[in-house]
């Protein structure tokens with residue numbers, strides 16, 4: 001597991017922000033030399049991107065194909081057997097061997113969004129990462145399709161997290177049957193069903209040209225899952241209380257809007273557009289109140305994705321305008337010079353919201369900022385108005401770059417939090433597979449000698465983005481420090497999104513999304 005339940009912290013409202021944030025910000029900016037960018041590209045975003053992409057190979061379950069990771073092998077081959085399903089693929093969530101459907105689907109959605117916006121010639125394809133990214137998406141979507149055997153049944157977890165966490169062993173050496181968890185009409189889960197719909201709808205666009213039958217299959221599953229999610233409304237953590245401790249969902253309205261937004265992009269059908277501007281929007285959209293973007297809360301993603309529709313095709317739609325205004329309000333909280341700038345930052349300028357897996361939030365919003373800036377630029381909307389101050393898309397890009405640079409080493413520890421990048425990075429990552437030599441034969445309990453070992457991991461978890469620093473910017477590189485030192489698959493997906501954005505010129509934004 002990598003996640004303690006994370007409260008969805010709302011940012012300061014405009015009013016509170018103007019009073020509190022404004023004062024804090026004024027004090028802060030006087031202390032600093034200035035938030036001006038360092039002009040030179042000190043970091044190699046392409047190299048970092050290629051590294052981050054490798055983490056998906058490390059997390060794969062199932063029968064591996066062209067495996068490039070020496071210390072990984074086949075695992076989970078029997079997953080799903082007892083219900084005659086092949087649930088062998090998919091990816092492990094973090095340093096364990098559980099396949100958690102909710103964050104896994106989010107991983108696929110983020111990778112797909114990245115491919116759609118940053119995939120082409122000047123982007124991922126130009127640096128030879130497009131095919132690899134598509135393969136990673138497919139490794140997840142193959143699993144998600146199989147996990148949806150009937151219209152109103154979705155398997156949302158493989159493996160008992162409680163049990164898994166009482167063992168320290170490589171996924172390859174697990175022989176016990178892993179329990180399966182499903183949602184259905186008597187035990188529904190709108191959040192996880194809708195996130196899975198979003199993943200499959202966005203992925204259907206990824207494969208639209210290269211594999212039309214597969215794309216059509218993904219879209220069909222997406223549509224059915226959306227109906228299931230919308231018709232049987234419930235939190236999956238109510239239906240399956242055991243998930244609360246790991247990936248508790250704090251709402252499903254965000255996922256319903258997110259799924260509908262992706263289905264709209266995938267189909268161009270008005271029913272989905274009507275959904276995001278209809279009565280559900282009034283209920284769920286929470287316009288005007290910025291929120292942090294994460295595996296739990298997708299509202300900021302919805303706002304940015306629908307700003308895209310607003311900027312390019314929907315200027316006359318007042319509801320779409322509300323999404324765009326909300327996205328703009330979030331952007332204004334991110335820019336450090338803005339009157340409504342959030343004070344949730346470290347001294348070094350990193351957006352910092354939560355102790356557990358701290359880096360997910362800055363990386364996620366930096367990705368959104370880079371996209372929003374490109375949407376502005378491409379649609380000839382030059383100005384980002386934050387109260388009395390006006391910013392440009394370059395300011396958003398600079399913000400995104402600064403968050404990435406912090407992650408890659410511009411921090412008080414001069415350490416890269418991306419494993420494998422630069423000379424100094426975490427060596428005691430909380431990851432069972434990385435910590436146990438591939439030829440060791442350990443079972444559940446005797447594997448703990450590898451957790452307790454004082455030596456660095458024998459295997460490098462290349463591409464892992466660890467949880468990251470405390471608010472005071474310290475980081476303890478210790479294997480048992482799962483709060484700071486456990487990577488997650490969705491962290492890497494978010495980072496791939498951000499790095500792809502920085503590795504490409506802003507000219508390359510979108511063709512595939514139309």
Ligand SMILES: *[C@@H]1O[C@H](CO)[C@@H](O)[C@H](O)[C@H]1NC(C)=O
Nearest residue numbers: 181182183184186187239240
């Ligand atoms: C529906 O899902 C719940 C929760 O996973 C499970 O206990 C129940 O057996 C399922 N119902 C059917 C008919 O399989």
Ligand SMILES: *[C@@H]1O[C@H](CO)[C@@H](O)[C@H](O)[C@H]1NC(C)=O
Nearest residue numbers: 005237244245248249250251
């Ligand atoms: C899970 O989310 C629900 C809905 O927001 C919330 O009421 C509950 O307190 C959360 N549980 C945990 C363990 O965080």
Ligand SMILES: *[C@@H]1O[C@H](CO)[C@@H](O)[C@H](O)[C@H]1NC(C)=O
Nearest residue numbers: 448451452453479480481482
């Ligand atoms: C690791 O951390 C957990 C939770 O803090 C603790 O219960 C356990 O004893 C620690 N194990 C070792 C080997 O330090």
Ligand SMILES: *[C@@H]1O[C@H](CO)[C@@H](O)[C@H](O)[C@H]1NC(C)=O
Nearest residue numbers: 355469470471472473474475
């Ligand atoms: C930094 O913050 C952590 C977590 O709050 C705390 O345990 C640690 O003592 C702090 N370190 C310093 C040097 O202040």
